[in-house]
Amino acid sequence: MIMPEKNEANRKLDLTAAVEEGPYYKFGSPERKAIAGPGTYGSKLILEGRVLDTNGQPVPGAWLDFWHADGHGSYDNEDYNLRGHQYTDEDGRYSLETLRPGDYMMRSPHLHVKVRANEKSPILTTQLFFPGESKNTTDPLFEKLTVVDLKDTAQGQKATFDFVVERY
Template sequence: ISKRRLSLTPPVEEGPYYKEGSPGRKNIVGKRTPGTKLIVEGRVLDRSGGPIAGAWLDFWHAGSDGLYDNEGYNLRGHQFTGKDGRYHVETIRPSGYQTRAPHIHVKVRAGEESPVLTVQLFFPGEKKNATDPIFEKRTVMDVIDTADGQKAVFDFVVER
């Protein structure tokens, strides 16, 4: 009996705005940052579907004005998954800019010796998805409206 193996999450280019040394935190939004509240959550899994505890995730994205904070660490932060492989980040919905559809950048690493996966997560139903040169349909999140904003879900599948 062959076990079903999950497809690896495809990489999407890093882009020019990654900044090392982001703070470890679940809420990456500065106090006076305008925008629609967004919770992004999901799991980091291996190819057999098993949860990866202690996986590192580093998030960064543009604000609702389409700009990145390149001076400080607003809308930037990293965290590690729990025993169940789950992550949970509190942020705001990013805006698109120029040719880009709204997206959230993430670096994911299962463990210290594991390869780093760099991804951009996209939102469903965005007009610019059709023309964004970097858009990847396999990294579109499931998004639902909530009482105070939106919730997006995405499970990463990575090499251990």
């Protein structure tokens, strides 16, 4: 017998907060972990983390599709620069090599991403933000629950964020 209330109570982690897709998503991004083409403006950024289900279990083979603006706040809408998808490894880990996005108009710097545990599961669409950005206080889409942890390393800035998604 299925007891949804009980299953709900057994959840250990809240789903990652969704943030709207925005106007610049493009289907068909290439599968790759390094998404910045040569000469793209912006400082180096590594983003790493895991995809977990609501029980806290890592999700291997989860799909992540990233897209974002360059350091000037411009999107490549003609081609696929700063766009790419990848799948988590056997430990549910992903790693993205890219650049710090710039702000534009009302928007604080952010990375767009879609995440899905598997083909039967719903897609989570959200945006990741950066700590300490002045526009975080005024961007109407800013979400404090999706701010990355950020640190400086010898290899450049490293951000970390774990996604929690529905897994069917």
